[in-house]
Amino acid sequence: MYGATVDEIEDAAYDDKLAEFEARIARGEKIEPGDWMPDEYRRQLIRMISQHAHSEVVGMLPEGTFITSAPTLRRKLILLAKVQDEGGHGQYLYHAAETLGATREEMLEALLSGKAKYASVFNYPALSWADMGAIGMLVDGAAILNQTMLARASYGPYSRAMIRICTEENFHQRQGEDIIITLAQGTEEQKAMAQDAINRWWWPSMMMFGPHDSDSKNSEILLRWGVKTRTNDQLRQQFVNQMVPKLHKLGLSVPDPDLHYDEESGNWIHGEIDWDEFWNVIKGNGPCNAERMAARRKAHEDGQWVREALEAYAARQEAQPA
């Protein structure tokens, strides 16, 4: 079942409304706030969009640790601009979720209490400068495939946020590739650094596409209602096909002994993903879950007096006669 509530089923018009809603999606129309939508559509979107927003905001942290030690002034400016963009993308996405009636207070509360999820990939540590390259190339590379698909999502505000993000995100992957290319052409130590970073970020990036289609409980409904237009496994295959030749060209290897090219399908076939690790990190046992949440909580708590002070100031200004 698609999560229709009892009230809705009792509503005689519900089936008609649902049919019309699905017909609109089939016609390629965008659903806007105010339009009729099934509760489950709203619920799934809020879950998905807020998770996406949290990922952007938590995603500022691993790269943020290297802003202060980027090895050239140019790299420092580029990385700062990138981390700033991530904050901006978080903003665009919270906005899209807010149009569905979720408040940012609620969404942050869900994040900080551990109820809401964010991309598990950010629970891995950034250990060396080469990680800035690997994150940009692999993590952003994976994200772009997902975001390009979501730019066609049936919900108008989500789709618009994604279109804006996609036009900005290319720069992110570019700067990552640029770092990896530079290191891959550098000294032996730099090459080793790049390879080490690729080794550590490859599998977490592969996991970003989510569980296999057969294990993805939300996929069917999201596809049916035009939120997603491609499955997790389809996107993952596209990622592998894109990345493997690039890495090989750079003289870097992919840490997957089972990886091979399949002439018939033209696909690079990857080995099995360690799903135990995947679920374990999702459950909060990744190497950096606690650290990331502690950082967000501290920022939130330390900022409380600031937010209150400005609210108090604004309230007093409004109360004063002009």
Added chain:
Amino acid sequence: MTDTQWPRWLVFEQSSEKSHHTIAGSVHAPDAELALLNARDVFVRRPQVISLWLVRADRIYSKTAEEMANNPDWASDAEPGETETYLVFQKLGHRGKHTHAGEVTASSPPAAVSAALEALPGSGRQEPVVWWVVPDRLVYRSTEADIAEMFEIAHSKAPIRDQGFFLTKLKLRQGIDEYDEDDHE
């Protein structure tokens, strides 16, 4: 203690003299001046803006074409208030974005939508699918002076996000670019 993330302000951006103000997204801010500064930092990271308008999200009155079709009496409970100027934003067609379409004079938000349906019916092929109205007095606008002080300066940072700012040796870069192009076939 309960958290506050401050009220939400919708941000409308104008990219050139020829274009109209279009929805960009929203920012949270305690007041209009900080909303303008925040909107600048969020939405003018890449220079494409000559003017920003800010409106508290809860001051916008919204009707979609679908809502009005499903409930023909939608305007019946409007309580007339002060007659004033309303700004009208329309989303034209399903691919469109909410864009400033003009002004109407009305005594309530629903009346403003009704007036806009008459006065600003859209352009044949592109039917409005969403209507937003807001009293003109509730719109906070960047000024002429802000163009130099807030928007034009963003140009100096544009190169940071440009490919030219990267370093990598051309040959390998080209190799990868060619690969990317094949990929997009």
Added chain:
Amino acid sequence: MNDTQKQALAAYLIALGDDELILGHRDSEWAGHAPILEEDIAFANLALDEIGHAVVWYELASDATGENPETHPNHLAYFRDVHDFRCVQMVELPKGDWAYTIVRQYLFDVAERIRLTALAQSNYPPLAEAAGKIKGEELYHLRHSAAWVKRLGLGTAESNIRMQHALNELWALAHQLFMPLPGENDLTPDDIVPVSANLLPEWEAVVRTAFAEADLTPPAANTSPSRDRSVHTPYLIDLVTEMQKVARLDPDATW
């Protein structure tokens, strides 16, 4: 300009660049840790501007002494010994709480605006031109930090106390901005740069008015603990070590 003046100008510009680079470094530490998402983005913007200005000053310093403006700025940032930095102590100190960050930024932004206005009149055209360009961004910073000073000063009892506390700590330190910069005395006779001390009255007038409007009072003591920009706090050592640690893994490598 004669050779002495060229050297003097380079020293002066490097000091200005160091102020911007180190303050930009502190600003960048807020990215991901600010009180609200909007300010994560705003402070990344500030950091981008400040570090961008450091690059402009370093490039100009390189030009003055015939160094390569492509590579020399990186050398200045990454391969100078910490004791060769010439920033004021105020910008070295840890970022502190949000009130401390805002007060420091505001005190710096006003001083910067006044100095840039003077530098835009420099007899050395490349300097005048660069100052004119940077000034636009500094005006925007000032608008942001001034808005925050007012709101936090008048917000709640707690925010007012925190702001007052930050002002007490920073007020005397800020006066170091008006001590002569390295090279300054060789440059002022030809109106290449202003006499720093002459900028102080306007700065005082502006910031005192703003603090008064925000219900904040600068403390009586206004003598900078250090006149000399070669004397640093221990915090600078940590900051510079952090900043240089990747670049120094292999100084000959391309990053």
